[in-house]
């Protein structure tokens with residue numbers, strides 16, 4: 001019974017990423033990624049865990065697709081492993097064959113594939129040649145996009161270029177909590193621009209013919225802890241670095257002046273070359289929005305460390321190291337992130353109101369909670385409630401005129417949660433890593449029902 005229906009054709013999906021679920025990190029010619037290197041470096045991932053096996057999805061993909069179909073979801077957002085497809089810069093048909101098999105299996109099951117080209121697993125040899133701080137990496141990404149389009153474009157029509165450039169740039173090169181684990185704000189601001197340039201170079205390639213493409217930034221609602229001038233400025237800085245830097249570039253083809261000013265001490269002026277912004281702000285068919293929580297910001301000086309790994313270290317916020325993140329008094333998930341569905345409505349209506357009109361997808365939304373298996377069942381009512389509340393916010397946003405076209409729950413199944421390893425579970429489906437047994441949680445069955453009826457009760 002649906003009282004809150006979603007538009008006809010709304011995409012109900014689940015999401016994952018290659019390094020977090022595939023395993024088989026040396027199979028069929030796959031090369032090394034920066035996350036293979038990072039996870040195998042002692043002290044980088046909790047309990048020394050890594051993605052060598054993960055969910056063994058590389059061999060179990062048909063079982064996983066069948067499970068998705070049995071639940072009733074209609075779309076699947078996954079990522080392509082660049083080092084599987086172009087190890088050492090050469091095309092590896094063994095890697096492409098896996099994604100051809102996966103896409104065919106999805107289509108046969110009536111599930112629409114949405115493929116992300118970059119979800120953080122840069123080929124190590126490109127990192128060795130300078131990584132995202134090096135402009136050439138953006139051009140290598142465009143070459144990779146052409147290979148992917150050629151090999152998979154007959155099966156996949158919906159593409160996301162880069163997942164969360166903020167994370168790759170600022171967690172990878174400023175705080176060091178993510179691969180490649182560097183701590184240089186100068187390198188981070190260069191990486192941020194080149195990740196966007198990579199998007200700008202690749203999008204036209206992916207949009208050739210009947211291809212549809214966008215990017216998937218992570219956006220937060222941002223509030224000052226108080227209305228003091230110092231807190232207002234701290235919130236402005238964080239909103240600028242987290243949201244406006246990416247939204248302005250992607251949707252307006254320019255960087256916000258205040259953020260450019262804040263980043264000047266880190267050499268940001270020298271990174272942008274003539275023609276870059278026209279590429280970055282070039283036409284896209286949709287924008288993905290990854291939303292999890294709200295930042296409440298005050299102007300204290302704990303360096304703005306955000307709990308992105310158990311080894312939270314240097315600040316990921318160049319130009320805003322005087323800030324700190326305070327709890328706004330809301331319930332939190334197992335990640336310590338505040339549950340704030342109102343923030344999702346706020347972000348969606350803001351993007352729709354302040355930026356040129358573009359169709360939107362929620363490309364990630366979900367929650368980690370501690371799951372307990374009782375007689376083979378997992379009653380994850382907190383995760384179900386989190387998703388229900390955020391879907392209600394989506395429904396309200398659509399009613400307010402937001403062109404929202406779909407929602408992808410993060411994540412289809414429990415998986416490798418980066419610096420936290422396997423201890424943080426976001427899945428609608430439980431994974432027993434000893435046996436690789438998949439068990440749908442109560443949220444999975446509920447979400448499948450919502451998908452089938454295209455609406456909330």
Ligand SMILES: OC[C@@H]1[C@@H](O)[C@H](O)[C@@H](O)c2[nH]c(CCc3ccccc3)c[n+]21
Nearest residue numbers: 017163164167218290292307308410417
């Ligand atoms: O942390 C849950 C998911 C990750 O598993 C996804 O791979 C990634 O796209 C993603 N982004 C976010 C929000 C930004 C963030 C990422 C990682 C760690 C902390 C914050 C949350 N998530």
